Amino acid sequence: MKQIIITLIAILSFYSCEEKSTKYNRYQFPDVLDIKNIPANSNDWEAFCFSDLGAWYGFALPDDPEYFGKFIGPFSMRQGHWLSRDLLGFGLFDDTGKRIELADCISCKIHYYPGLLEQNYLFDDFSVKMNLFFISTQSTIVSAKINNLSNKPKKMTVSWEGSVFDSVATLVKSKNSVILDLQDDTYSGMISTSQKSEIEVNNGKTYIITELKQYDIGAGKEVTSTITFTYKPKEQIRAPKIEKLTSLYKKLLSRNNKRWSGYINKILSVESKWFEEKQYRDLSVKALETLILNWRAADDDLKHDGLFPSSSIWYFNGFWAWDSWKHAVALTKFAPVLAKDQIRTMFDYQNEKGMVADCIYLDKTENNWRDTKPPLAAWAVWKIYESTNDRDFIEEMYPKLLKYHQWWYQYRDHDQDGLCEYGSTDGTLIAAKWESGMDNAVRFDNSKILDNNGNEWSIDQESVDLNSYLVAEKQFLGKMAEVIGEDSKVFYSDANKLKSKIQKLMFDEETEFFYDINIETEEHLNTKGPEGWTPLFTGVAKKNQAEKVVLSMSDTSEFATYIPFPTVSKSSPMFSTGYWRGTVWLDQACFGVMALREYGFNEEADKYTKQIFDRAEGLIDSGLPIRENYWSIDGKGMRANNFSWSAAHILMLLWEEKFD
Secondary structure (H helix, E strand, O other), X not given: OHHHHHHHHHHHXXXXXXXXXXXXXXXXXXXXXXXXXXXXXXXXXXXXOEOOOOOOEEEEEOOOHHHOOEEEEEEEOXXXXXXOOOOEXXXXXXXXXXXOOHHHOOEXXXXXXXXXXXXXXXXXXXXXXXXXXXXXXXXXXXXXXXXXXXXXXXXXXXXXXEEOOOOOEEEEEEOOXXXXXXXXXXXXXXXXXXXXXXXXXXXXXXXXXXXXXXXXXXXXXXXXXXXXXXXXXXXXXXXXXXXXXXXXXXXXHHHHHHHHHHHHHHHHOOOOHHHHOHHHHHXXXXXXXXXXXXXXXXXXXXXXXXXXXXXXXXXXXXXXXXXXXXXXXXXXOOOHHXXXXXXXXXXXXXXXXXXXXXXXXXXXXXOEOOOOOOOOHHHHHHXXXXXXXXXXXXXXXXXXXXXXXXXXXXXXOOOOOOOXXXXXXXXXXXXXXXXXXXXXXXXXXXXXEEEOOOOOEEEOXXXXXXXXXXXXXXXXXXXXXXXXXXXXXXXXXXXXXXHHHHHHHOEEOOOOEEXXXXXOXXXXXXXXXXXXXXXXXXXXXXXXXXXXXXXXXXXXXXXXXXXXXXXXXXXXXXXXXXXOOOEEOHHHHHHHHHHHHHOOOHHHHHHHHHHHHHHOOOOOOOEOOOEEEEEOOOOOXXXXXXXXXXXXXXXXXXXXXXXX
């Protein structure tokens, strides 16, 4: 038990966030994300939950009096479904044994504060306050505090009770605990109590833990009952003695509060005009909560912690390369250890050629090696260094980044002219399109696949965004080389050469925009999309070229739509609500704003930033989630809820983050 406590404190310390300022606290940000819901069934993906510390499960709050006093869930991120509607329910009985219904209270307040679920019930002469928070990656503690508000002593008895969905779990009685035997998983759950109790399990589907002790609560006094929920590999499940955790409860709650206060004050300590208004401070916390919700700890074949794109869609149950680079840039401001691990987890599987997989999963046999994603890893590593000054991290990542950079020129430069293409390892065009990160973008509609060497393939177009990213990567590698005492000259020289090629070959003077070019003819593929402002985002464009691109970005018939900036020009006949065919993705919109700032168009950058914040459905509306993308014409949120890279780029926009 002693070792468990030491490990627990070590975990919390590892991911703690030192407070430089305590100007803000979590109680100023109630319910910026609404997680009050009851899942209709085990596969109800519309119901949201809260998770923390990289846990692979989460809980929600009740929005129905029938479920008052219960914490909803858990939702298992491993299995991708809800295990229960009401696993952790609190029962209270008077001195005659009659149940006190919490729904009969005078008033109730049920809130999700950052890092904490809380339920408060007020009666004539007593109150009940319930909390749930995570104490480690694998464990949650739940408390119920009964406060006697009268001038007479009260006698009360407590129980904990709940049920599971038939199709996913079975309850089994154990010493001082109830075990959730989960079907089709190597993990189990466990509910444990610190009090001597009578435990009943009925048909493997419901349980009740009745504490044998009757509480004698003096006038004006209070008592607290606690239980824990643990979710870990079956071979590690055992009935714990949680008396020490109970005695540490106040310290654990204080540590949780300090960590979350640290997160909040870190993100709001960045000097930004946006934080003068409460609605944008709330938005920053919503983005923070979204990122932490999607944090998953190292497990099985995932060797380091990272973030899911979203816990709200079943197929986003892994770590993606492009997403990881973006997440890390935002995380470094408030969780630098997690930011570093987000980078490491992808490079754990870098192959002998230097390629980084598109995505990785708990089971490494499912990893997607058909393609990779655009090279923004060096950007993320450099941003981490700027925030942490961690030279050792540069030493660690530099050779891996260099190998990845060289991979593009060895395996994605079909004609070896120094301009790279997106491609695939299996010869399929669809995987090559995925490699761009823009999946079904209009610019790839007429693409063909070219055989490079029998083992690697390229699309027959040299992409302006890819090569602009490679210019930036050379510059970041040059900076890293200087930090660790390596020769940096070749990186800067090569960056300037590539920059000149992009300026000369990929800018069309007639339409005043940057485009991909055909690999053989060097003709511009005149479909206007976000790739056209990537040379501005990365500082590649000449000043006069940038000024002309900004004209298209500011044109209401092209990219200055209700929400700027869509994934293809509104003037395109292919403009639609399709995935990357007219919707607004906040990464590309953020890159557009950063592009404007890079060339001094700050007034325009402010204007479009405000439009994104104020017009994208739910961003400044308390409770509503951050979405995967938005319809550019009316701002409607689309596809996945609680999307990590959208949250990451919202923070970058609020911070007015610069690329270099």
